[in-house]
Amino acid sequence: MLKVEEQQPVEFSSTLLSEADEIIKRYPKGKHKSALLPILHLVQAELGWTSVPAMDKVAEILNIEPIEVYEVASFYSMYFLQPKGKYVLEVCRTGPCCLVGAEKIMNHIEAKLGVKEGEVTKDGLFSWRGVECLAACGYGPVLQIGPEYTFYENLTPQSVDTLIDDLRKK
Amino acid sequence: MSDLVKVTIDGITVEVAPGTSILNAARQIGGDIVPPAMCYYSKLEGSGGKCRTCIVKVSKGSEKDPRPMPKLVASCRTAVMDGMEVQNITSPEVLEARSGVVEILLINHPLDCPVCDQAGECDLQNLSYEHGLQKTRYEFERRTFERIDIGDKIQLHMNRCILCYRCVFVADQITNKRVHGILNRGDHSEISTYIQTAVENDFSGNVIDVCPVGALTDKTFRFKNRVWFTKPVDAHRNCNHEKCNGKVTLWYKGEDVLRVTARKDQFGEVEEFICNECRFDKKATADWVIEHPTHISDTSVISSNHYDTFKPLPVIKENLALQEANKVELEKTAKF
Amino acid sequence: MGRKLLLEHINVPGINTLDVYRQKGGYRAVEKALKTLTPEEVVEEVKKSGLRGRGGAGFPTGMKWSFLAKPEGVERYLVCNADESEPGTFKDRYLMTYIPHALIEGMIVSSFALGAKTSFIYVRGEMMPQIRILEKAIAEAKAAGLLGKNILGSGYDLELYVQPGGGAYICGEETALLESLEGKRGNPRIKPPFPAIAGLYGCPTVVNNVESIAAVVPIINDGGDEYAKIGIGRSTGTKLISASGNLVKPGVYEIELGLPVEEFIYSDEYCGGIANGKRLKATVAGGSSVPILPANLTLKYANGEPRLMSYESLSEGGFATGTMLGSGGFIAFDEDQCIVRNTWNFARFYHHESCGQCSPCREGTGWMEKILHKLEHGHGTSADIDLLWDVQRKIEGNTICPLGDAAAWPVASAIRHFRDEFEWHVKEPVKSQSCNYGIANYAVPIEKKIEEVKQDNL
Ligand SMILES: Cc1cc2nc3c(=O)[nH]c(=O)nc-3n(C[C@H](O)[C@H](O)[C@H](O)COP(=O)(O)O)c2cc1C
Numbered sequence: 001m002l003k004v005e006e007q008q009p010v011e012f013s014s015t016l017l018s019e020a021d022e023i024i025k026r027y028p029k030g031k032h033k034s035a036l037l038p039i040l041h042l043v044q045a046e047l048g049w050t051s052v053p054a055m056d057k058v059a060e061i062l063n064i065e066p067i068e069v070y071e072v073a074s075f076y077s078m079y080f081l082q083p084k085g086k087y088v089l090e091v092c093r094t095g096p097c098c099l100v101g102a103e104k105i106m107n108h109i110e111a112k113l114g115v116k117e118g119e120v121t122k123d124g125l126f127s128w129r130g131v132e133c134l135a136a137c138g139y140g141p142v143l144q145i146g147p148e149y150t151f152y153e154n155l156t157p158q159s160v161d162t163l164i165d166d167l168r169k170k
Numbered sequence: 171m172s173d174l175v176k177v178t179i180d181g182i183t184v185e186v187a188p189g190t191s192i193l194n195a196a197r198q199i200g201g202d203i204v205p206p207a208m209c210y211y212s213k214l215e216g217s218g219g220k221c222r223t224c225i226v227k228v229s230k231g232s233e234k235d236p237r238p239m240p241k242l243v244a245s246c247r248t249a250v251m252d253g254m255e256v257q258n259i260t261s262p263e264v265l266e267a268r269s270g271v272v273e274i275l276l277i278n279h280p281l282d283c284p285v286c287d288q289a290g291e292c293d294l295q296n297l298s299y300e301h302g303l304q305k306t307r308y309e310f311e312r313r314t315f316e317r318i319d320i321g322d323k324i325q326l327h328m329n330r331c332i333l334c335y336r337c338v339f340v341a342d343q344i345t346n347k348r349v350h351g352i353l354n355r356g357d358h359s360e361i362s363t364y365i366q367t368a369v370e371n372d373f374s375g376n377v378i379d380v381c382p383v384g385a386l387t388d389k390t391f392r393f394k395n396r397v398w399f400t401k402p403v404d405a406h407r408n409c410n411h412e413k414c415n416g417k418v419t420l421w422y423k424g425e426d427v428l429r430v431t432a433r434k435d436q437f438g439e440v441e442e443f444i445c446n447e448c449r450f451d452k453k454a455t456a457d458w459v460i461e462h463p464t465h466i467s468d469t470s471v472i473s474s475n476h477y478d479t480f481k482p483l484p485v486i487k488e489n490l491a492l493q494e495a496n497k498v499e500l501e502k503t504a505k506f
Numbered sequence: 507m508g509r510k511l512l513l514e515h516i517n518v519p520g521i522n523t524l525d526v527y528r529q530k531g532g533y534r535a536v537e538k539a540l541k542t543l544t545p546e547e548v549v550e551e552v553k554k555s556g557l558r559g560r561g562g563a564g565f566p567t568g569m570k571w572s573f574l575a576k577p578e579g580v581e582r583y584l585v586c587n588a589d590e591s592e593p594g595t596f597k598d599r600y601l602m603t604y605i606p607h608a609l610i611e612g613m614i615v616s617s618f619a620l621g622a623k624t625s626f627i628y629v630r631g632e633m634m635p636q637i638r639i640l641e642k643a644i645a646e647a648k649a650a651g652l653l654g655k656n657i658l659g660s661g662y663d664l665e666l667y668v669q670p671g672g673g674a675y676i677c678g679e680e681t682a683l684l685e686s687l688e689g690k691r692g693n694p695r696i697k698p699p700f701p702a703i704a705g706l707y708g709c710p711t712v713v714n715n716v717e718s719i720a721a722v723v724p725i726i727n728d729g730g731d732e733y734a735k736i737g738i739g740r741s742t743g744t745k746l747i748s749a750s751g752n753l754v755k756p757g758v759y760e761i762e763l764g765l766p767v768e769e770f771i772y773s774d775e776y777c778g779g780i781a782n783g784k785r786l787k788a789t790v791a792g793g794s795s796v797p798i799l800p801a802n803l804t805l806k807y808a809n810g811e812p813r814l815m816s817y818e819s820l821s822e823g824g825f826a827t828g829t830m831l832g833s834g835g836f837i838a839f840d841e842d843q844c845i846v847r848n849t850w851n852f853a854r855f856y857h858h859e860s861c862g863q864c865s866p867c868r869e870g871t872g873w874m875e876k877i878l879h880k881l882e883h884g885h886g887t888s889a890d891i892d893l894l895w896d897v898q899r900k901i902e903g904n905t906i907c908p909l910g911d912a913a914a915w916p917v918a919s920a921i922r923h924f925r926d927e928f929e930w931h932v933k934e935p936v937k938s939q940s941c942n943y944g945i946a947n948y949a950v951p952i953e954k955k956i957e958e959v960k961q962d963n964l
Pocket residue numbers: 558559560561562563564565567587588589590591592675676677678679680681713714715716718719907908909912
């Protein structure tokens with residue numbers, strides 16, 4: 001169980017709040033809970049991960065119990081309940097991609113970044129993890145980087161190196 | 171009578187209201203042909219369908235459409251149709267599939283019955299005895315969680331949980347605020363509050379009574395004891411809580427009230443939910459008006475003491491009604 | 507060259523914009539349907555077309571639409587399933603990326619047919635770029651009067667929204683998708699009731715795959731009868747096939763149903779054969795959930811007749827010697843691939859993606875993964891193979907939703923057709939860690955059985 005005291009209180013930007021308002025309007029009266037997944041994406045894009053204080057705030061916005069937000073956020077794989085690196089490299093690890101070398105790419109990333117799956121590099125810039133099929137199997141190996149989920153296809157160790165070096169320079 | 175529908179379960183016919191589930195129709199017949207239900211709870215809306223222990227075979231869909239259903243179905247969530255024929259303990263296929271479900275439910279279960287408060291009134295324990303699963307074929311490390319207190323009255327042993335969702339439904343439907351729920355996904359799912367909060371609520375204690383296993387237990391259960399050494403007695407008091415009628419079962423050891431629970435019916439369901447004050451704070455005989463010893467259903471190991479010989483198939487040979495209803499089948503098997 | 511109905515203009519520069527899409531004949535179906543047809547007539551055309559759901563189950567779309575309950579004064583919804591997560595399937599992403607208006611146009615016509623005033627496209631959350639593309643296309647369509655109030659002066663109103671998922675394969679199952687769209691955990695619902703009676707927010711709802719909805723456009727343009735002329739038997743029309751694995755030209759292809767499997771794999775118009783001059787060992791023809799087949803049974807039936815890309819032909823022989831068209835995710839394995847490893851990989855996928863609601867799937871998928879991990883890493887025994895068979899049987903048919911079956915079938919079929927390879931991992935625990943079993947006899951062509959002519963008629 002998490003200790004809440006360890007987590008910083010959060011403020012959402014006014015852009016986020018007004019975008020959230022817009023989203024809520026899409027749904028019929030009383031069905032505003034539908035906005036939960038989209039709003040959690042906004043929150044994670046802004047904060048980099050989905051902390052307890054952030055989830056509590058979302059519960060407040062949607063007028064639902066905090067546990068309902070925790071239940072949902074922990075069900076889906078895209079919401080990070082722990083802090084992550086600035087760039088999270090998510091490499092597809094499912095069958096079709098493995099037929100064309102995804103495992104080799106993951107090993108390469110692990111060696112290049114020097115951190116294990118799920119960990120953060122010392123400079124706070126990178127994390128990586130294997131994810132399930134990203135619906136791009138014909139262009140494998142592939143990886144994506146949030147929050148916009150930019151896609152990189154037909155990866156080779158060289159193209160991964162270039163990608164990581166470019167991100168470092170940014 | 172015309173608006174009743176006829177359904178035959180293991181050869182015994184009963185007439186029930188349209189929309190009744192197969193399980194509830196079987197409960198109207200009663201006895202050995204009632205499928206075991208680990209997640210369905212008639213007092214909790216939306217419950218059922220998850221544990222799959224109540225599966226049965228529909229060998230005839232209805233009078234209108236007599237085709238059998240292609241798969242075994244969850245009897246708790248399948249409505250009867252007029253003329254439907256169902257096989258439960260007379261179908262070897264059902265028994266095999268059910269024992270498969272029980273085996274699978276046990277692979278991550280700690281099998282710590284000797285130290286579990288629920289032992290003796292645990293549906294999972296009863297089921298595994300009935301299905302004679304002596305030895306597990308699961309050789310991997312079992313999933314483990316830490317034992318936690320949710321509030322000062324209730325303890326959660328997540329290792330034992332079978333994710334029936336009953337406690338979540340109780341919190342949603344019986345209490346006015348839910349602070350615990352199901353977190354994570356798949357076999358990482360767990361009952362939790364996620365953050366450290368106490369479950370504090372007038373009716374929260376009811377999660378203990380609905381839990382089919384020993385995952386949620388009463389921390390105030392004094393002198394931890396095996397339930398079959400205790401003596402259950404029905405009692406009541408004038409409870410001030412508007413939603414509680416103060417009708418309970420007191421569990422005695424000698425002169426001491428060890429714990430208080432709601433009264434349970436023959437299917438192990440509470441008759442009426444009780445408030446936390448009755449459950450946790452009234453542990454003196456003087457608090458209660460004693461009625462009479464509690465009748466314990468005879469499939470429970472508390473009363474039966476014969477669980478190691480109980481097997482569904484032999485049951486048919488002892489039960490006259492079943493024998494009569496399944497004459498043809500029995501004759502067939504007798505030939506082998 | 508096969509006919510192209512969905513991807514005809516895919517290479518036209520700017521086809522992702524409303525202007526170019528319209529120049530190429532886009533939104534004719536909206537004009538035709540809203541101005542000249544009644545909703546019932548649109549449903550009728552779709553029925554006539556014989557279109558079957560492209561999301562995996564292959565249920566006739568027109569029939570599904572006609573089941574939609576229409577109680578007075580209750581909203582109805584159309585929800586497009588763009589959760590595309592079945593390993594091996596990537597056609598919906600392709601369509602939405604390059605020709606988003608095809609989906610929007612299909613949504614308008616289909617919503618009109620069903621009488622929906624609000625419709626949703628549920629896109630898996632990872633497809634954020636596609637979500638942006640669709641949102642842009644919707645804005646364009648709205649600005650052109652093709653969405654919103656009184657579309658093209660027809661009096662029909664429609665709002666269309668894009669909803670992101672949160673990362674869960676199970677949300678492709680239609681009732682899990684609806685739960686997710688309601689802001690909940692993606693637990694499939696226990697059926698009945700079916701969505702056609704009580705779906706989104708308890709209202710009658712139709713859930714259709716992206717490709718099914720896009721296919722409504724050519725059906726309305728050319729008429730259901732024309733569409734039904736393409737294809738073979740009950741497999742009408744064209745189908746997008748996502749081809750992946752060890753192929754010369756993996757990618758998305760639009761085929762006329764009924765194309766021989768051999769032609770699809772080897773002809774230059776499609777996949778161009780197996781990459782790097784290798785031989786084909788096995789295929790998974792319809793996304794990871796369908797049974798895996800050795801190369802020889804992929805190309806021919808057990809009796810030697812050629813197998814075709816169609817619903818019926820791929821399932822010829824049942825599970826003993828056949829498979830399924832599923833979502834059209836065609837995965838090719840070359841001679842160097844290890845079937846045990848792939849089976850373990852798929853089992854891990856289903857274990858990871860099980861929602862955890864019902865016990866056989868929640869516990870059984872993990873058990874299968876562990877046994878397969880053991881076998882793949884050379885620690886398995888023959889008894890483990892039998893146990894694995896047993897466990898998959900305990901799951902199949904015993905769960906709330908078909909994910910349980912989807913997890914069991916790949917394992918069952920791998921053992922059924924590649925048992926030798928499993929046994930080899932047991933017998934050669936060291937060798938199997940450094941080299942592969944190889945192609946064995948999995949590609950030995952099946953001879954056509956010639957009916958013996960009876961000579962004794964004299
Ligand atoms: C586990 C599971 C995953 C599924 N994933 C998808 C999916 O990603 N996309 C899809 O269109 N259908 C998927 N389906 C099928 C849907 O439940 C549903 O049948 C389909 O969306 C109906 O659309 P159609 O009739 O147009 O094919 C899935 C089904 C199951 C059981």
